[in-house]
Amino acid sequence: MKILLIEIYKVFIRRRSYIGFGAILFIVILLLLAVNYEAKTVLDFLTSNLKESFSFQGNLINGNLYAHIVMRSLWVHIPLLVILVTGDLVSGEYQSGTFRMLLIRPVSRFSIISSKFIAGWIYVFLLVLFMAVLSLGLGYIFLGSGDLLVTNNTINIFNSDDVLWRFGLAYSFGLLSMLTVASLSILLSTLFDNSVTAILTSLAVVIVLTFLSTFNIPFINAIKPFLFTTQMSGWDSFFSFDIDYNKIILQSVILILHILVFYLLSLYIFIRKDILT
Numbered sequence: 593m594k595i596l597l598i599e600i601y602k603v604f605i606r607r608r609s610y611i612g613f614g615a616i617l618f619i620v621i622l623l624l625l626a627v628n629y630e631a632k633t634v635l636d637f638l639t640s641n642l643k644e645s646f647s648f649q650g651n652l653i654n655g656n657l658y659a660h661i662v663m664r665s666l667w668v669h670i671p672l673l674v675i676l677v678t679g680d681l682v683s684g685e686y687q688s689g690t691f692r693m694l695l696i697r698p699v700s701r702f703s704i705i706s707s708k709f710i711a712g713w714i715y716v717f718l719l720v721l722f723m724a725v726l727s728l729g730l731g732y733i734f735l736g737s738g739d740l741l742v743t744n745n746t747i748n749i750f751n752s753d754d755v756l757w758r759f760g761l762a763y764s765f766g767l768l769s770m771l772t773v774a775s776l777s778i779l780l781s782t783l784f785d786n787s788v789t790a791i792l793t794s795l796a797v798v799i800v801l802t803f804l805s806t807f808n809i810p811f812i813n814a815i816k817p818f819l820f821t822t823q824m825s826g827w828d829s830f831f832s833f834d835i836d837y838n839k840i841i842l843q844s845v846i847l848i849l850h851i852l853v854f855y856l857l858s859l860y861i862f863i864r865k866d867i868l869t
Contacts, residue, residue, distance in 0.1 A: 595703050599711035603677065609715065612673035616723050619669075620662055624730055627658050654738030655731025656755050660831070662727040663759075667766060667827070671773045671798050673719065678712040678777040679791035682862070686785040705862045709778055709855055716774045720767045728759065742831045750831070762827040765844065769824040772847045773798060775854035776820075782858040782865075820850045 603609055682705070685691050694704070740755050742748040750758065777794040784790040801821040804812055816822045823843040829835055 595699060596707040596710055599681075599707040600714060603681070603711050603715050606677075608680070609677050611676060612670075612719050613722055615669070615673060616666065616719070617726065619666060620723070620726050620730065623662055623665060624658065624734060627653065627661065628734060652738065652741050653735065654740075654752075655728065655733075655735045656738060656740040656750075656752065658731040658735050659727045659759060660740060660742065662723070662731075663762065663766070663827070666723060667769075667824075670719070670723070670766075670770055672795065674716055674770055674774050675777045675791055675794045675798070677715055678774040679781050679794045680787040681708045681712055681778055682781040682858075683784050683787045683790040684781075687787060701863045702859065705782065705859050709775065709858070712774045712778055713771055716770045717767060720763060720770055724759070724763045728756075740831075744828070744832075746832070748832055758830045762830045765827040765830070765840065768844060768847050769820075769827070772820045772824070772850050772854075775851045775858075779854040779858045779861075782861050817846070820847055823847055 685694075737752045739752055740748075740750040742750070773794075776797065777790070780794050780797070781787070781790040784793065798821065801819050805816060805819055805822040807813075823846050826840055826843040829840055
């Protein structure tokens with residue numbers, strides 16, 4: 593527990609740890625201003641293909657719609673903010689040479705790497721929680737509540753009292769996705785001795801896997817289910833009336849297995865690694 597508290601302190605004592613919170617705050621406020629002052633444009637954009645068949649009335653530009661727009665906008669960018677911090681957790685200590693001093697104490701390598709994973713997960717949890725509370729809070733304060741209009745392949749309109757639990761489950765699934773990204777980043781941080789290399793490699797891996805997840809080629813389709821990036825979009829399933837819980841459970845299991853594999857590989861690498869700096 594003492595090692596864990598020290599690792600949490602290390603995470604939040606660094607300035608780069610607050611870049612993610614600052615970026616989310618900036619984007620959320622910017623989107624709020626855009627939605628608030630360009631309400632008609634936003635509504636026209638969302639319903640551009642539907643106006644000939646449907647008539648929309650009532651307060652559709654509300655806090656729920658705004659919070660959903662924020663989710664769609666930021667889930668693309670949050671992995672970058674997560675990697676910026678977690679990609680430095682282990683490799684940063686290699687560079688600074690603090691591991692050699694730490695390991696002369698009666699501290700196991702298992703405790704060190706486990707504490708770093710937990711500290712990184714706590715950071716990700718707070719980042720996602722900050723995004724959820726900020727977007728929903730500001731949305732309800734400045735735009736009020738109302739029915740949620742969601743347009744994907746179908747048109748779904750949810751009553752205002754049927755929305756919060758959907759946001760809660762969507763953010764929970766999104767958190768699991770971001771924990772997977774953080775675990776991959778920590779694994780590569782354990783593998784490389786240089787923080788910049790670890791961060792850039794993590795970004796490259798996530799970008800390439802995301803790119804592959806969007807391809808529709810037979811060979812790639814065969815491996816898609818095994819890519820964690822393919823499963824990360826599962827949060828959107830909660831904004832449909834026919835929620836496929838079996839599919840969501842399978843996606844969650846795949847993400848958890850990735851997290852476990854990334855953790856075990858990091859532990860194996862760190863235990864066997866010769867720390868010479």
